[in-house]
Amino acid sequence: MDLTIPSGVEEFLNRAGWLGAKIEPLPGDASFRRYFRVRLGDKAAMLMHAPPPNEDPQPFLRAAKWLDANGMRAPRILAERAEDGFVLIEDFGAVRMREYLDSWPQDEDEVYRAAIDALLQLRQLPPGPFTDYSLAEYQREAKLFIDWYVPARNLYIDGKGWAAAWEDVLAPLIVRQRPGMTVLRDYHAENVMLLGGLDRQGLLDFQDALVGHPAYDLVSLLQDARRDVSPELEARMLEYYLKKTGEGNEFIADYARLGAQRNAKIVGIFVRLWKRDGKPRYLDYIPRVWALLERDLAHPALAPVAAWFDANIPAELRAAGGGAFAV
Incomplete structure (x- = not known):
């Protein structure tokens, strides 16, 4: 430090x-x-x-x-x-959602429901004075995967096919995210403080806020790159959100789209943190993120991107959660 x-x-x-x-x-x-x-x-x-x-x-x-x-x-x-x-x-103090749940895992459902309630409160607000989350921005972020992970693996891939697959996957989502809501873009257990109770959230790390899709922060919370969220907890919390909002299958498909986009981006960012910034500890998170990515790719809405992975990323790397890196 x-x-x-x-x-x-x-x-x-x-x-x-x-x-x-x-x-x-x-x-x-x-x-x-x-x-x-x-x-x-x-x-x-x-x-x-x-x-x-x-x-x-x-x-x-x-x-x-x-x-x-x-x-x-x-x-x-x-x-x-x-x-x-x-x-x-x-100063929001020292009670962060991540560490609290490490000590009190029996409160997981209550704490995650409260974190979702904060997103529901945010959803009720008019969009903030922020830039729209455009298709170009989604593409720029997704490209971090082929800009950093791919060369670190010495892979030869179809770059044009990557962009085309993501355009096919994300174009329907762009229409449904309008008029949009404020998305904090890094909403997870290490960026939520508990302020005097399990149902009072202090927000951190929101400087990159945009106006985007309501599923984005939800998938950031429930597909956490740094904390294990079981598939069962994710399913319960997604059901809670759907009941509160009345959303249905289209929202679930968009949740998978944004999960895959975000997780591919994060893999690229974690490799960049190692290669460019000398922070190899972020490589330890890649297997978790990769597993989340594979789950998202299994949704039919991700078929074009899943086909790209089948054609371009070796099966042995995928089976190994992205594979270990020689640091």
Whole structure:
């Protein structure tokens, strides 16, 4: 963990009224952002450092303010200096959904239902001031698989066929996602805080919010790249969502479409984190993500993409969950 304190942080905190605060570095995520817990007496806050040019705190600020103004529990902004990448935000504490369920697995259904209730609340809101989740963006993300996983395996594949298969699969979904809802895009057990109860969710990591399909955040939650969600729990929670919304088979098909797209993208991103950013630990998650991808590919709505995998990815790699990498 990087323990260095960014240049200029003391001046920023002083101007924000936190003169003399203790600054504690926290473990990082998969981005260039860094986080610190700031303590002054009995007060605590979180400091995010998202320095340009690799990061830009403006999307986070825009999304946090919109969510807060619309009754969702994003951390409140205490101070900001976006040009230097500094944002001081409300501290949601240390009770994260992931660790809570590690300790209290018997509460899984209750906690996941509450996380879905937050998505249902978000669904009732008009779309936020965010860009539409376009077919071009879905394609750009899916291409991360052939940009990073494929060369790491020294495979020769049909790149044009990849794009054509995804267009066939996703084109019907684009029509059904209009007018769309705000999708947080990384909604899972490591980005949900439990605030004083199992039914109060604090939201994190929403700076990439777009206006898209209501199934996207649901599949992000129930097909979690970093936590095992059993097929039985996924089925129960999907049924809960369907009962609450009245959605049917078309939604289930779109759920599979977005699950496959997201999981293919994540495989590419995890290989990129190893190859480009020197973070090989993300390779350990690939077998879980690959298993989820294979389950999604089994849905008839994914037939064109499933056929591409049959023709381009060796069966032995697929059977091995993407295969082990020599790091």
